[in-house]
Amino acid sequence: MILLTKITLLLFSSIFFSYILYMKSHSFKKIEPRKCSLNLMIIGMAFIVVGEFLNFISSFVKYRVDIYVSFCFILGAILFVIFAIIFLNSVDNTLKCLYGCVYEDAMTGVYNRNGIKKIFKDTINKEDNFFVMSFDLDETKIINDNFGHLVGDEYIISAARAIKEVLGAKGVVGRTGGDEFAAIYISTDQEELKKVKTHINKRASEIFNGSNINISMGFSTYKKDGKNMKELFDLADKRMYQDKKNKRKADQRF
Structure with missing residues (x-):
């Protein structure tokens, strides 16, 4: 044996x-x-x-x-x-x-579309209410046309960093397209959200030494505006594009 x-x-x-x-x-x-x-x-x-x-x-x-x-x-x-x-x-x-x-998005280091979807699913299991935010970088095409795509990429990277830093520990940001971003922000205070928007635009204007570049932003509120990820992001996108239109109208007056 x-x-x-x-x-x-x-x-x-x-x-x-x-x-x-x-x-x-x-x-x-x-x-x-x-x-x-x-x-x-x-x-x-x-x-x-x-x-x-x-x-x-x-x-x-x-x-x-x-x-x-x-x-x-x-x-x-x-x-x-x-x-x-x-x-x-x-x-x-x-x-x-x-x-x-x-x-994760390889270029900016923030989450990508899959990452944001995962964060959304994780957040609805932990939080009762939060903001879903949509961002679009203004003047990206002009920057690419005038200064080249390398400078345009640097603009996108810097803008992603600015959004991430302004949102801080209460928010998670992801890149969903070329110059489009989405975020989950743990808050229900719209006044706080306005301050966040102002701060983000201030940071964006500093990317090219005080240029008049802005970031258009829209939002929706979980539960109040819906519980489904698609409808919440669609509404945030709709409000973001309305914000972009309002800026264009304001620029035309001057």
């Missing part, structure tokens, strides 16, 4: 070791893992296989090999645990990267 156990352990450890070597030469080569951590696993597994082999032949030799068996198992286990720690840390970083790709 003891001999059968030794054979089984040797067989399975050898198969696993062979599988690791196969994965290194095929699948691991494609994803390019850290060679150092992968080699630790291979060396650690090699010691374990050697230990299993010595443990197996100990039944047939006169010499005591217990000390070598223990040495191989302990060293192999240490190397394998070190690999596991490095590997799990790498997996954690990869998952964070994947989360960023799914929910």
Whole structure:
């Protein structure tokens, strides 16, 4: 029975070791893992296989090999645990990267459309009332036409940062289009919202050294204006475009 156990352990450890070597030469080569951590696993597994082999032949030799068996198992286990720690840390970083790709906008660093949808679902489970906000950056086309798209991108990035900083801990902002943003803001005070709008426009005008650039904004209120995400964002968009029209009318008077 003891001999059968030794054979089984040797067989399975050898198969696993062979599988690791196969994965290194095929699948691991494609994803390019850290060679150092992968080699630790291979060396650690090699010691374990050697230990299993010595443990197996100990039944047939006169010499005591217990000390070598223990040495191989302990060293192999240490190397394998070190690999596991490095590997799990790498997996954690990869998952964070994947989360960023799914929910974050690569250019601005704020949430993307999927991220805002997730935040909305999370918020309705925690908050009874909040604002859904819609933003559109004014004069983006003019900036792109006159100064180039690189400057236009910098404008979008700076505007995203300004909106995020003004909303602070009470708000979450996401980019939903080229120069369009949406936000969830935990408040029901419209006077507070007016101050937020004024502050955002002040920050926008500072992006190009006191230029007269503004950010159009609309909002809707959860429960009061609806509970469905689409109707709330549609209403916020409608009010945002009305805000943009009002600015144009005001500019035409002067």
